Amino acid sequence: MPKESEASEDELMLNRTFPLGPIDPNRARFPCCIVWTPLPFISWFIPFIGHMGICREDGVILDFAGPNFVCVDHFTFGAVTRYIQLNREKCCFSHSSTAVASRDGYRQTEANDMITWDDALRKSTQEFQHRPYNLFTCNCHSFVANNLNRMAYSGQHGWNVVNLAGWMFLKGTWVSKTSLVRSFMPFAVLLCLGLLVGSTNFFIIWIVFSFVLVGWFVVGTYCFRNLIQL
Numbered sequence: 001m002p003k004e005s006e007a008s009e010d011e012l013m014l015n016r017t018f019p020l021g022p023i024d025p026n027r028a029r030f031p032c033c034i035v036w037t038p039l040p041f042i043s044w045f046i047p048f049i050g051h052m053g054i055c056r057e058d059g060v061i062l063d064f065a066g067p068n069f070v071c072v073d074h075f076t077f078g079a080v081t082r083y084i085q086l087n088r089e090k091c092c093f094s095h096s097s098t099a100v101a102s103r104d105g106y107r108q109t110e111a112n113d114m115i116t117w118d119d120a121l122r123k124s125t126q127e128f129q130h131r132p133y134n135l136f137t138c139n140c141h142s143f144v145a146n147n148l149n150r151m152a153y154s155g156q157h158g159w160n161v162v163n164l165a166g167w168m169f170l171k172g173t174w175v176s177k178t179s180l181v182r183s184f185m186p187f188a189v190l191l192c193l194g195l196l197v198g199s200t201n202f203f204i205i206w207i208v209f210s211f212v213l214v215g216w217f218v219v220g221t222y223c224f225r226n227l228i229q230l
Contacts, residue, residue: 021059025080025175028073029059032088032117034144035080036168037183044186046210048169051077052140054147056118057088062125064143067133070125081179082172088117092152120151131229136216138229141165145230161228162221 020031033055043050053063053075061080065071124147131138141161148159174180194202220227 020057023083023085024059027059028061028075028080030055030061030080030083030085031057031059033059033083033085034164034168035061035063035075036082036172037075037078037080038186039077042213043183044190045206046213047184047187048165049213050168050183051075052144052164052168054121054144056121057116062121062143064128064131064133064140068129068131069133070128070143079175079179081175081183082168083175084168084172086153090154091117091120092155117151121147124150137220137227142228142230149230160221160230161217165217 021029023030023033035053035055036050038044038047038050051063053061053071055061060073061071061075063071063076065076124143127146128143133139139161141164145159145161145164148164149157153159191206194206217228
């Protein structure tokens with residue numbers, strides 16, 4: 001029995017320290033990263049809202065793209081523009097901890113099986129392949145948050161659509177200067193045209209639209225816990 005336990009611990013450590021491949025935007029490979037790209041129309045008005053995915057250890061992107069559908073190796077809304085690479089050593093897979101499993105709501109039998117980064121992503125993928133998609137209640141950010149909560153990244157089970165969006169906006173690394181321009185150029189053009197044509201009326205409409213959309217996710221996340229699904 002002790003030998004089996006030691007083997008399990010060795011396997012867990014091996015999976016956490018196995019070297020990752022390089023980040024390669026040309027091949028769309030972002031090992032153990034959260035990735036982001038602008039959404040048509042929405043990101044033109046609110047540039048910190050976009051489409052998000054999470055990547056396997058081999059760098060392949062997974063993103064929740066529609067009802068009962070997790071897209072694999074084809075980022076739905078275009079090439080990645082920003083990313084955050086995560087540290088596997090900050091994952092608390094806790095294959096022997098009942099506290100973690102009961103706190104985040106996952107079954108203990110599942111926690112016992114999860115010993116790698118890819119195992120956690122596989123289980124979230126299987127779950128979201130049976131979920132409806134809704135931009136306002138169950139979206140791509142929900143999928144990424146579900147993955148991070150499942151692996152208790154950084155010892156937390158409180159990942160949600162709001163703190164993920166804020167983290168990416170503040171800490172995300174740009175793939176290139178071209179990606180930065182591609183992300184903000186539509187917003188800058190619309191803002192300039194709106195101010196020239198509509199003057200203060202456009203600015204007021206933009207403020208109201210942004211406040212309502214962002215407010216929905218903030219209120220839905222922190223005031224009505226079951227409204228925004230994770």
